[in-house]
Amino acid sequence: MCLGIPGQIIAITDAARQMAMAEVSGVRREVSVACIARDPLSSLIGEWTLVHVGFAMAVIDAEEAARTMEALRDLGEVQEALDAMAETAAALEQVQ
Amino acid sequence: MKYVSEFRDPDAVKSVLAAIARVADALGATAERPVHIMEICGGHTHAIFRFGLDKLVPPGIEFIHGPGCPVCVLPRARVDEAIQLAERPEVIFTTFGDAMRVPGTGKTLMQARAAGADVRMVYSPLDALELARRNPGREVIFFGLGFETTTPSTAITVQTAAAEGLTNFSLFCNHITVPEPIKALLDDPHMVLDGFVGPGHVSMVIGTHPYDFIARDYAKPIVVAGFEPLDLLQSVLMVLTQILEGRAEVENQYARVVPEHGNPVSLAAIADVFERRPSFEWRGLGEIDLSGLRIRQKYRAFDAEEKFGIGYGAGPREVAEPDGCACGQVMTGRIKPLQCPQFGRGCTPDSPLGALMVSSEGACAAYWQYGGARLPVALS
Numbered sequence: 001m002c003l004g005i006p007g008q009i010i011a012i013t014d015a016a017r018q019m020a021m022a023e024v025s026g027v028r029r030e031v032s033v034a035c036i037a038r039d040p041l042s043s044l045i046g047e048w049t050l051v052h053v054g055f056a057m058a059v060i061d062a063e064e065a066a067r068t069m070e071a072l073r074d075l076g077e078v079q080e081a082l083d084a085m086a087e088t089a090a091a092l093e094q095v096q
Numbered sequence: 097m098k099y100v101s102e103f104r105d106p107d108a109v110k111s112v113l114a115a116i117a118r119v120a121d122a123l124g125a126t127a128e129r130p131v132h133i134m135e136i137c138g139g140h141t142h143a144i145f146r147f148g149l150d151k152l153v154p155p156g157i158e159f160i161h162g163p164g165c166p167v168c169v170l171p172r173a174r175v176d177e178a179i180q181l182a183e184r185p186e187v188i189f190t191t192f193g194d195a196m197r198v199p200g201t202g203k204t205l206m207q208a209r210a211a212g213a214d215v216r217m218v219y220s221p222l223d224a225l226e227l228a229r230r231n232p233g234r235e236v237i238f239f240g241l242g243f244e245t246t247t248p249s250t251a252i253t254v255q256t257a258a259a260e261g262l263t264n265f266s267l268f269c270n271h272i273t274v275p276e277p278i279k280a281l282l283d284d285p286h287m288v289l290d291g292f293v294g295p296g297h298v299s300m301v302i303g304t305h306p307y308d309f310i311a312r313d314y315a316k317p318i319v320v321a322g323f324e325p326l327d328l329l330q331s332v333l334m335v336l337t338q339i340l341e342g343r344a345e346v347e348n349q350y351a352r353v354v355p356e357h358g359n360p361v362s363l364a365a366i367a368d369v370f371e372r373r374p375s376f377e378w379r380g381l382g383e384i385d386l387s388g389l390r391i392r393q394k395y396r397a398f399d400a401e402e403k404f405g406i407g408y409g410a411g412p413r414e415v416a417e418p419d420g421c422a423c424g425q426v427m428t429g430r431i432k433p434l435q436c437p438q439f440g441r442g443c444t445p446d447s448p449l450g451a452l453m454v455s456s457e458g459a460c461a462a463y464w465q466y467g468g469a470r471l472p473v474a475l476s
């Protein structure tokens with residue numbers, strides 16, 4: 001929860017709401033880019049970012065992304081984040 | 097635990113370790129009279145154990161594990177209140193997975209869910225918002241937890257809910273801040289702290305200036321650090337060097353991610369949505385002035401405490417910790433987890449007494465996971 005995980009922005013999904021698709025360790029997830037927004041938003045495509053609980057919080061370079069990913073993988077944080085993303089899908093689908 | 101040869105840049109790690117040993121020597125630090133360095137962030141505590149950094153540095157350097165695990169410091173009363181909210185029939189209670197196994201007075205959110213409460217784990221507060229959109233007939237509550245790293249995400253989520261005019265979404269706010277508990281620790285005459293390794297991702301949001309008081313008013317060095325082994329060791333070296341040179345400054349080892357003034361959009365969102373509570377309770381530390389956030393009046397429609405009449409001001413809140421549990425002392429670095437009489441006896445990851453044993457960032461979980469469990473087994 002406290003450590004961000006590197007994600008690469010691959011598309012802007014909703015410019016008005018500042019939402020983008022990011023790829024995190026091979027998994028796609030919509031994230032908010034409100035905190036790193038710039039003009040035009042599409043210039044974020046291809047950038048690496050640090051994603052915290054669904055929000056891209058900082059733009060980082062590819063080398064930093066790789067180093068961070070390695071450290072997080074060792075800490076088990078990558079799996080934890082991916083599991084949490086999977087949990088979410090289940091939470092959203094559950095109807096009562 | 098990793099060996100130096102397995103690190104990404106083993107030569108760099110070796111040379112920083114050699115430099116640390118030289119400065120520690122020059123300071124006359126020994127196992128009997130160590131330099132005490134507190135790592136504030138639970139993520140750092142986890143990294144120190146996972147990478148075995150506490151074993152790699154000379155014995156004259158002692159890591160004191162700080163209160164920087166937001167799940168660990170969540171008081172039992174707040175967990176109880178979360179469960180009370182979750183048990184309302186109209187409510188879908190959403191939370192980060194970390195909070196599911198934290199014990200309240202009687203049970204955990206996990207146990208409440210097993211007993212029928214609609215508790216759902218989400219990755220992001222945005223997912224809670226989506227649940228509210230999809231379930232207009234239900235009340236969706238998000239369990240807002242964490243330091244300044246997660247606060248902006250919750251703030252922006254509340255702003256979005258307001259902009260969309262959602263009426264079935266609210267936040268149970270337990271956001272806390274990093275500088276205030278540090279001040280409380282520094283004001284405690286029993287604490288022996290020579291310097292700090294500061295949290296990297298919190299600082300990405302707030303920048304480095306909120307730590308100025310540590311250097312200015314308390315004359316202690318603090319170095320904001322990243323999470324890789326090399327980052328942490330370099331930061332330790334920077335703290336030691338400051339001590340040796342008689343300096344007390346705020347330095348930024350993680351400048352490649354942490355801007356001096358933080359993230360302006362995040363800070364503006366936090367300021368718009370939240371204000372400080374006069375004080376907030378920390379498990380094991382008690383009430384700390386100005387250390388917690390609550391929702392401002394203008395967003396009160398999204399405040400679960402207001403909406404459901406729960407929380408601060410809504411009733412008596414004295415909830416004692418269980419007998420023999422030393423969470424507070426561990427959290428403030430007074431003792432190590434192995435010195436807690438409950439470690440491995442009354443308290444294990446499967447049946448925890450304290451949250452420090454179940455959060456991935458808790459010091460007791462780190463000791464358990466990386467070898468600490470052997471000792472009590474041998475003792476029993």
Ligand code: SF4
Pocket residue numbers: 420421422423424426433436437438439440443444448449450451452453460
């Ligand atoms: S071992 Fe359990 S009771 Fe003791 S300090 Fe750790 S979490 Fe608390």
